[in-house]
Amino acid sequence: MGMTMTQKILAAHAGLESVVAGQLIEADLDLVLGNDITSPVAIHEMDKMKVDGVFNKDKIALVPDHFVPNKDIKSAEHCKCVREFALKNNITNYFEVGQMGIEHALLPEKGLTVAGDVIIGADSHTCTYGAVGAFSTGVGSTDMAAGMATGKAWFKVPSAIKFVLKNKPAKWVSGKDIILHIIGMIGVDGALYKSMEFTGDGIAYLSMDDRFTIANMAIEAGGKNGIFPVDELCLKYISEHSDRKPVVYEADPDAEYDEVIEIDLSSLEPTVAFPHLPENTRTISDIKEEIKIDQVVIGSCTNGRMDDLRTAAALLKGRHVAKGMRLIVIPGTQKIYLDAIEEGLVRTFIEAGGIVSTPTCGPCLGGYMGVLAENERCVSTTNRNFIGRMGHITSEIYLASPAVAAASAIKGYIAGPDSIE
Amino acid sequence: MKEAHGTVIKYGDNVDTDVIIPARYLNSSDPAELATHCMEDLDKDFLKRMKPGDIMVATKNFGCGSSREHAPIAIKACGISCVIAETFARIFYRNAINIGLPIIECPEAAAGIDDGDEVSVDFDSGIITNVTKNVTYKGQPFPKFMQKIIDSEGLVNYINNK
Numbered sequence: 278m279g280m281t282m283t284q285k286i287l288a289a290h291a292g293l294e295s296v297v298a299g300q301l302i303e304a305d306l307d308l309v310l311g312n313d314i315t316s317p318v319a320i321h322e323m324d325k326m327k328v329d330g331v332f333n334k335d336k337i338a339l340v341p342d343h344f345v346p347n348k349d350i351k352s353a354e355h356c357k358c359v360r361e362f363a364l365k366n367n368i369t370n371y372f373e374v375g376q377m378g379i380e381h382a383l384l385p386e387k388g389l390t391v392a393g394d395v396i397i398g399a400d401s402h403t404c405t406y407g408a409v410g411a412f413s414t415g416v417g418s419t420d421m422a423a424g425m426a427t428g429k430a431w432f433k434v435p436s437a438i439k440f441v442l443k444n445k446p447a448k449w450v451s452g453k454d455i456i457l458h459i460i461g462m463i464g465v466d467g468a469l470y471k472s473m474e475f476t477g478d479g480i481a482y483l484s485m486d487d488r489f490t491i492a493n494m495a496i497e498a499g500g501k502n503g504i505f506p507v508d509e510l511c512l513k514y515i516s517e518h519s520d521r522k523p524v525v526y527e528a529d530p531d532a533e534y535d536e537v538i539e540i541d542l543s544s545l546e547p548t549v550a551f552p553h554l555p556e557n558t559r560t561i562s563d564i565k566e567e568i569k570i571d572q573v574v575i576g577s578c579t580n581g582r583m584d585d586l587r588t589a590a591a592l593l594k595g596r597h598v599a600k601g602m603r604l605i606v607i608p609g610t611q612k613i614y615l616d617a618i619e620e621g622l623v624r625t626f627i628e629a630g631g632i633v634s635t636p637t638c639g640p641c642l643g644g645y646m647g648v649l650a651e652n653e654r655c656v657s658t659t660n661r662n663f664i665g666r667m668g669h670i671t672s673e674i675y676l677a678s679p680a681v682a683a684a685s686a687i688k689g690y691i692a693g694p695d696s697i698e
Numbered sequence: 699m700k701e702a703h704g705t706v707i708k709y710g711d712n713v714d715t716d717v718i719i720p721a722r723y724l725n726s727s728d729p730a731e732l733a734t735h736c737m738e739d740l741d742k743d744f745l746k747r748m749k750p751g752d753i754m755v756a757t758k759n760f761g762c763g764s765s766r767e768h769a770p771i772a773i774k775a776c777g778i779s780c781v782i783a784e785t786f787a788r789i790f791y792r793n794a795i796n797i798g799l800p801i802i803e804c805p806e807a808a809a810g811i812d813d814g815d816e817v818s819v820d821f822d823s824g825i826i827t828n829v830t831k832n833v834t835y836k837g838q839p840f841p842k843f844m845q846k847i848i849d850s851e852g853l854v855n856y857i858n859n860k
Binding site: 301318322325326343344348355398400401403416417419420422423427431433465466469496499501644648661663664 | 712714716717720721722724725726727739740758759762763764765766767768770771785787788789792793796797841843852853854857858
């Protein structure tokens with residue numbers, strides 16, 4: 278029986294000829310990731326293990342990004358714990374304020390994630406690296422500790438859903454709209470325990486940033502990982518960012534899938550997920566009522582990349598946000614921040630009445646830099662709109678693309694980019 | 699292995715890790731401190747009405763969202779003895795096993811058990827007994843590999859004993 282792309286990567290890392298869905302395996306890890314929230318717990322667990330340090334100082338990435346720059350004393354203590362661990366273990370890829378970025382924007386940019394890798398990260402959005410043809414999945418802190426100590430992790434080999442993306446998406450339809458459409462269709466547990474394997478001629482129309490966004494939100498459908506085939510564009514991206522050699526795996530023609538879902542990208546519209554689940558999606562043309570917004574956030578590991586900032590800036594250029602609107606723009610990495618300054622995007626955001634922050638996860642999880650008050654509403658390019666996620670439990674988050682977010686900031690209510698003349 | 703026996707606190711679908719332990723408290727990783735905020739954004743009376751040993755029951759996709767291990771840590775630290783659900787989100791499932799919080803997937807039990815029922819769970823057999831309703835259910839048994847981790851009371855001991 279044939280294997281899916283994910284299964285082939287896992288088999289190779291477990292030293293097996295082949296694997297089948299449901300099989301328990303132990304796989305070698307190419308990278309183990311943690312942030313300032315999850316690493317301190319992992320470091321504490323690792324202290325209890327009878328091991329001498331980490332398995333490989335070059336294959337661990339520590340990225341304080343959630344409450345960084347330190348938002349309070351307790352957060353500062355967490356960061357200090359991670360910093361001291363990195364120093365003690367001589368961790369190559371520790372990223373201090375000034376070099377850091379939001380982990381899932383940063384690691385591909387630094388060339389640490391390439392096709393064929395097996396990557397675990399103590400952050401649920403670790404699935405992002407499926408965009409470069411890697412198997413990558415989120416785990417908890419104890420798994421991270423075991424990964425740092427042994428260089429291995431156990432996995433149950435997942436079955437898969439194949440998504441065949443067809444045709445060219447319309448002008449304002451981005452990776453975010455595609456993944457929100459998919460989550461709306463299959464639900465927040467529609468891919469529970471499974472791989473989401475994306476294929477089809479429509480992928481050729483998706484930029485790497487679009488693909489990162491789509492793979493990033495596989496977890497919001499319950500998926501174990503989301504993964505894209507490695508095409509020319511992907512190989513070009515990897516060669517521009519990494520010295521490591523990618524290993525390209527393709528699904529067997531007779532690979533078994535639990536389900537095959539075809540999606541005509543040309544039929545999609547800008548899509549918004551209403552509170553309080555990412556599956557509560559509506560297309561922009563279905564939103565007839567005027568939903569007033571207090572804040573717009575453009576950023577995060579989902580949509581804080583260059584494409585996202587360019588799209589938002591194109592709409593905001595020469596315009597101003599609505600009266601009373603708080604627009605918060607957060608570039609994903611220091612490099613993106615600098616590129617955005619050099620391209621004039623930061624000027625555009627500031628002249629439009631927005632603020633531009635240093636890279637941080639901050640508002641996405643209600644940490645800081647844009648926490649919502651009672652009954653406030655936010656259109657956000659982030660990934661979750663759970664109760665209380667961005668602040669008060671009565672506040673509301675509407676998940677959308679950078680284009681919809683920018684248009685909504687200008688209008689003051691949820692609006693599509695076509696409404697901006 | 700041990701048995702759980704307690705009163706049920708029941709929730710619905712898609713209980714996410716942001717409501718189990720809101721991110722505003724993640725500047726701490728102390729289990730006792732995390733426990734004082736467990737479930738507060740979903741059920742502000744949870745800590746008032748729960749007793750150590752109580753059993754949490756929910757329907758589908760329990761623990762979805764963030765990978766924060768602080769979520770099962772908070773549930774365990776406030777004294778919940780077992781979580782039964784129709785399905786668990788996969789990261790939560792791993793995390794619970796890795797930290798030694800007993801969890802069982804059982805759609806029939808998740809549907810049949812109501813808030814306030816008295817329930818006991820035998821972890822060896824996976825048998826769930828609803829004492830109040832006098833009904834038993836068979837939970838999903840763990841694969842041997844995971845059973846070893848659970849028997850070691852978590853992944854750290856499992857690795858140390860290997």
